[in-house]
Amino acid sequence: MKKTHITLLLLVVVAIAAISATFINFSTYETFNSAAKEPGKSYHVMGYFDKGKGIHYDPKADPNKFTFYATDKAGTQHEVIFINGAPPRDIDKSEQLVMKGYMKDNTFVCSGIQMKCPSKYKKDMVVGEGA
Amino acid sequence: MAAEFIGEHLLPGKLGYLFIIVSFVAALFSTFTYFKAASTEKTDLSGSNSWLRLARGGFILHTLAIICIFSTLYYVITNHLFEYHYAWSHSSYDLPGKYLLSCFWEGQEGSFMLWMFWHSVIGLVVMRTAGKLESRTMAIIAMVQVILGTMLLGLYFGDSIQIGSNPFKLLRHAMQDAPIFSSPNYMNFIKDGNGLNISLQNYWMVIHPPVLFLGFALSLVPFAYCVAALWTGDYKSFIKPTIAWSLLGGAVLGTGIMMGGAWAYESLNFGGYWAWDPVENASLVPWLVLIAGLHTLLIYKSTGRALSATIIFLLLSHLLIWYSTFLTRTGILGKTSVHAFTGDGEALYYHLLIVLGWLALIGVGLLLLRWKQLPRIKTEETTLSREFWMFIGSAVLCISAVMIITITSLPVWAPLAKKITGKDFAPPLNPVATYNSTQVWIAIIIGLLAGLTLFMKYKQTDAATLWKRIAIVAGISVVMTVLIGWGQKITTPQYVVMLFTSCFAVVASIAYGLQVQKLKFRNLGPSVSHFGFGAVLLGILLSSYNKHAISINTTGEVLNFGKATAEEEAKESRENELLPFGRAVAMGEYFATYIGDSSVPGKDRRVYYKVRFDRMDATAKKVEEQFMLYPDAFINPKGNESGLSANPSTKHYWNRDIFTYISMATDKTKADTSSYHEHQVKNPGDTIYLKAGYMVFNGFRKNAQDARYPAGPDDITIAADITAYDVYGGSHKMAPLFVLQNRGESLYRLEDTVKLMDLYVRFDNFNVKSPEDISASIQTKQTDPMDDFIVLKALVFPYINVLWLGVIIMVFGFFISIGKLITTGGKTRTGVLKAE
DSSP states (O other): OOHHHHHHHHHHHHHHHHHHHHHHHEEEEEOHHHHHTSTTOOEEEEEEEOTTTOEEEOTTTOTTOEEEEEEETTSOEEEEEEOSSSOOTTGGGOSEEEEEEEEETTEEEEEEEEEEOOOHHHHHHHHHHHO | OGGGSSSOOOHHHHHHHHHHHHHHHHHHHHHHHHHHHHHHTTTOHHHHHHHHHHHHHHHHHHHHHHHHHHHHHHHHHHTTOTTBHHHHHHOOTTSOGGGTTHHHHHSHHHHHHHHHHHHHHHHHHHHHHOGGGHHHHHHHHHHHHHHHHHTTTOEEETTTEEESOOTTOBHHHHTTTOGGGGSTTGGGTOOSOOOOOGGGOSHHHHHHHHHHHHHHHHTHHHHHHHHHHHHHTOOSTTHHHHHHHHHHHHHHHHHHHHHHHHHHHHHOOSSSSOOOOHHHHHHHHHHHHHHHHHHHHHHHHHHSOOHHHHHHHHHHHHHHHHHHHHHHHSSTTTTTOSSOOOOOOHHHHHHHHHHHHHHHHHHHHHHHHHGGGSOOOOSOOOTTSHHHHHHHHHHHHHHHHHHHHHHHTHHHHHHHHHHHHOOOEEEESSHHHHHHHHHHHHHHHHHHHHHHHHHOOSSOOOHHHHHHHHHHHHHHHHHHHHHHHHHTTOOOHHHHHHHHHHHHHHHHHHHIIIIISTTOGGGOHHHHHHHHHHHHHHHHHHHHHTOEESOOOOSSOOOOOOTTSOHHHHHHTTOEEEEEBTOEEEETTEEEEEEEEOOSOOTTOEEEEEEEEEEEOTTTOSEEEEEEEOOEEEESOTTOOSSEEEEOEEEEOSSEEEEEEEEEEOOTTTSOOOOOEEEEEOSTTOEEEOSSSEEEEEEEEETOOBTTBOOOTTOEEEEEEEEEEOTTSOEEEEOOEEEEETTTTEEEEEOEEEGGGTEEEEEEEEEEEETTEEEEEEEEEEOOGGGSEEEEEEEEEETHHHHHHHHHHHHHHHHHHHHHHHHHTTOOOTHHHHHO
C-alpha cells in the first residue's frame, strides 16, 4: 500500500470519528412534555405563538427578557421566558416557532428562537384580497 | 381576455417571454450542434467545423437573448409596472434607485437569470480560448444553460406539475383567486408594490450577489474541462486552462463569500461576519473542494500524479454548487437557517433534484467509464516531496468540506435517521461551538501545510536545507505566538496551536517570497496567496477568540440558570443594555449616551439614533476620546406592524471594531407628548428640578429685547433669566418672555427652548404683592427620559482588519498566478511526459 493511501485511510478514520463525535452534539426536537422529563436540559421545541396572549416585554426592567405563550405540536401550552434579548421582529406574525431551551418550574426558559414566517405567496393572497 | 383589463402594459411581458423562449431554444440548438461538432471531429473535420460555426452562432444568439431578458425585466421594474408579479412583489415607488438592481436577486427567477448571464459571458470567453477543446467544453456549458433556461419557462402541466417560473408572470395570473382581478380596472387599486426586503436595502447587497454568482458560474468551467478531458481521453491539454479557471473561480468565489460575510457584519445584526449559517456553509463548501482540486491539479501538472483525485474534486465542486442551490432555494433548510430563501415549493425541489442527478450522472458516469484508462504512476512518492504533503492538504480540505456539509444537511438526512433511530434530530444547540471545535483542527493542519509545502520541492526535497528553513520559520513563529498569545490572552490549547500554525503560514510565505523567489513579482502568486490565507486564519482567531460584548446589563433581575445551561448562555443573555435618553451608561472603557435621533422618520420609516461614546481618563476625569455612532432601525417597517429591523453602526480602529446595533427603540409616533408642569420662582437662586437636569432662576429683566418679538412702544416686556443645567454638566441661558401688549390690553408669551435637553420653558404669569415680593409661575415641559430610550448591543471585534486584509491579499495572490499563467504562453511543464 502506498503511503498516500495509508495516510488517507487514517484521515478518513479521523474524519468519521470527528463527524460521529458531533452527533453527540446534535439536539433533538421535543414537545414541552417530553422536555419536562429532564428539567434543565436544553432541547429544540416546535410550537406556535399564542397571538391572543401577546408578548410581555419591559425593557426598563430587563432589556434582555420577554415572555409569551406558545403551544407545542402536541397542543400543550406553556409560558415561555426568553432570556436572550429583545423580541424579534414579527414574532407575532410567525406561522411556527422553533425554540431552544429547557423546562423549569412549568415554564420554558428559552435562549433562541427561529421563526417560520408566512411564505410570500400566502402574504400575496392576503394583500390581494384586502386590496 | 386581455382587452378586458384597463391600464395594463402587456408588451414588455410578451417580449420578455419571447426572449426567454429564444434564449432557451438557442441554448438547445447550441448544445446539439456543439455535440455534433465534437462527435464528428475525428471523422469529418470540415463537417465538424460547420457544426462548430452553427453552434457558436447559437450561443451568441443565446447570450443576446439573455441580455434582452435582463433589459426587459429592468424596464418593468424601473417603470413600476405592478401588473407584473415580479415588480409588484420585489419593488415599490419609494425604493431608492440604487437598490433597483437588488430586486433582481431578491426573487428566485432573477437570481437564476443572473447566474445564466454569467455563464453566457464565461461561455463566450471559453469559446474564444478553449481551442481544440471548445466543442466539448461548450457542449457542457450550453447544456447547463438549457437546464438553467428551464427554470424560467413557467410551463404548467395540469394542476400539479410546474416547470420553472416565468419572471414576466402577471399579478392577476399569480393570484387568480383574488376577487380584485374580476374588475377590469383593477390597476387603479394597485397603488404600490410590496417593496424590497429592508435587509437587502444595503450597498453590500447590490454588489455581493453578482460577485457570488460569478463565483458559482466559474465553477462550471473546470467541470466542463474535466468532462471534456474524460470525453477525449486527452489528459494534457486541459491542464493549463483548468488551472487558470480554477484560480479565477477560487478568487471570485472567495471574494463573494467574504463579501457575504461583510454584508452580514455591516448590515445584519447577528453579531458577526460568520455564523456557520447553512446558507454561508453552502457556499464555503464548494470553495474548499475547488481549492483542493486546484492543488491536486498542480500536483498532476508537475508530477503526473493525482489525476483521478483532481477530476473528482473539480467535478464535485460544481455539483456542490447545485447541491447548495438545492439546499438554499427549496426551503428544505427552512427551520435551520436564519436567512434561507423562501422556498418555491415542490416544483423547484424536484426540478433541482433532477438537474443534480443528471449532472452527477454525466460526471460520475464518464469518470467510471474512463477509470481504468486514467494515466497513473506506479511508483510511490517520497515523504519529503511537495506532492505528498500537498495531497494530504487537499484531502484535509475535502474532509473539512464533508464535515461541514454533513452537519448542514441535517434536514436532508434527518427523516432517514428518524426511521432508523426513532429520534427526531435537531441541529446542535450551539452550532457555532460545534463547528469551531472541529474546524479548528482543520485550520491547524492547513495552516501548517500552507507554510510547509512552500519549502518543499516536487519529487525530492533536500532534507538538510528543508529542516534549516523550517527551524528558522518555526522559531520566528514561536516568538510571534508567545507575543500575540500573551498580549491577547489566548490560553485554550488548541487555539494556541492554531495561532502558531497561522503565524507559521504567514512567516513561511514571507520567507519563501524573499529567500526562494527573490521577490520576483510574477512568481509570487503562491507565497502571496498563502500569506493571505495565513492572515485570514489569524484574523478569524483574533477577532472571534476575544470578541466580547461591552454592553453587559447589570440592572435587570438575575435569572437563576439551571446547571445544564451553559455559562455562555447566561452571559449571552445579558448583552443588551438600556440607554435612556441623555443618560451616560458605562460600556467597557466607554460611556455611551443616547443623545437624539433623526426624529422625522423618512417615508421608509428609517430612524438614525445618535449615540455618543466617551472614553474618560480615570484620574483626570476628562474626556480622552469622543466619537458618535449612528445605528439605525426601521421602526414598524412597512408590512410589519410590530418590532423593528436594525442596521449596525461600527467604529473602526486599526486594531479593533466597536460594533453596535439597536435591539429595541421607542416608537416616537406612538409616544405621548408630555404636559407642562408649573413651578413658582421668586428670588434669584430659586431652583427648579427637571426630569433630566435642573434650572436656576436668576431674576427678572424688564424691557428685555428679544429678536423674535420686536416690541412696540406701548408694550411691556419682562424676561425671566434662567440657567438650565443638563446632565452632562453643560449650562444653557434661557429667557422666556412675558409681554403685556399695548399696556396690558392683551398678553403674549414667548417660550424658550433647549433642544439638547428637549426642554420647553414658558413664563406663564406673575404675581405682584409688593415691589419687593414678586413671584412668577414658570411652566416647563420635558420628555421623560425613561419614555425615550433605546436598547443597544455593543460588541468589540479585535483585529478584524487582519481578516479583511488577509482575504484581499489572498485574492491578489490568485490573480498574480493567473497573470503568470496567461503570460507564459503555451509552455506547459513537461512533468507529465517525463513521469510517464
